[in-house]
Amino acid sequence: MLKYIYLPSKIKIIAENAFYFSGVAELKLPESLEIIGDSAFYVCKNLEYVEIPKNVKSIGSHAFKSCSRLKILVIKNNPEYIGDHIVSENTLIRCYKGSVVDQYCQKSNLNMEYL
Secondary structure, X not given: OOOEEEOOOOOOEEOOOOOOOOOOOEXXXXXXXOEEOOOOOOOXXXXXXXXXXXXXXXXXXXXXXXXXXXXXXXXXXXXXXXXXXXXXXXXXXXXXXXXXXXXXXXXXXXXXXXX
C-alpha cells in the first residue's frame, strides 16, 4: 500500500485519477503545483491533512472527495477554478475570509474556518 508521496519539486500538474483509491497517508504538495485534476486523490482513506500550495490555479471535481479521514484542507490562495464536491462533508476547509474559496464553501454548504 502506498503511504507516502514525495512529488518532484517542479511538478505543475497532478493528473485526473492520479492517486485514486491509493492508501496515501502523508502528502506534501510542491509549491510549483498549478493543477490538481479531477478525482486526483479520490478515496484516499488515510489522508488526514492537506495544504494546497499558493500557485494552484485549479482544483478539479472530487479532488479529495471520499477521503474519510481528511479532517483539514487548507487553501491559502484563490484558485481560478474549483470543481464540484472537492471534499466530503466531514472535512473542514481553512481559507481566507472573502476569498473565492470562502464563497465556494458558503455556496456548497461546506465546513470552514478562516485563516
